[in-house]
Amino acid sequence: MSSPIKDFSDLKSLHKTLKKKKEAEKREEEARRRKEREVEREASLFRDSIGDVVPLDASDRVVPQSPKPAPIPNQRIADNKAALHESIFDEFNVDTLLETDADLSYRKNGIAQEVVRRLRRGHWIIQDELDLHGQRRDEARERLVEFLRRCTLKGFRCVRVIHGKGLGSVNQEPVLKKLVHGWLVQREEVIAFVQAKGVDGGSGALLVLLKGK
Known part of the structure; x- marks a missing residue:
């Protein structure tokens, strides 16, 4: 104031x-x-x-819209992973299902021996491969299941799975090699596999034949 x-x-x-x-x-x-x-x-x-100009009619203007990213189905992914994880077991005796020929091989019931011979001769081109060498058991199993699922969706017929020769394992036993054999014979999409040739990995890898679409 x-x-x-x-x-x-x-x-x-x-x-x-x-x-x-x-x-x-x-x-x-x-x-x-x-x-x-x-x-x-x-x-x-x-x-x-600028001289005489006529404003553009804004009634026909199209506002570009960026496509929204697809939602991630987290629950479905988790359910699928759980189902895939439970679809193969570690403690599976695969010895009786393997052919005890010069080079290890497997063929599902109903698959002719000629299919195995053609697979071994390289009739199908290797379209993808998975290297599990040095992986832990659980990680290797999940990666193998996911790899087979992805290859099946892409329509691949022949793939290579590298499991290693077990030279770095305890007592140099090929633990992962035997597990991979057991996992593969439990998969519906696997119809045959053979030990790879020396140039493709020899006893440390498998050539796997998948069902066609």
């Missing part, structure tokens, strides 16, 4: 203050008008430079 005016000197001081305030407001108003005139002048120059 302003202090009360006591004498003429106070009144004179108030008058000066009000005058200064009014002058300041006048300068601000002049500056604002100059700014408006400058903007209008620039707009006029722009209109003169």
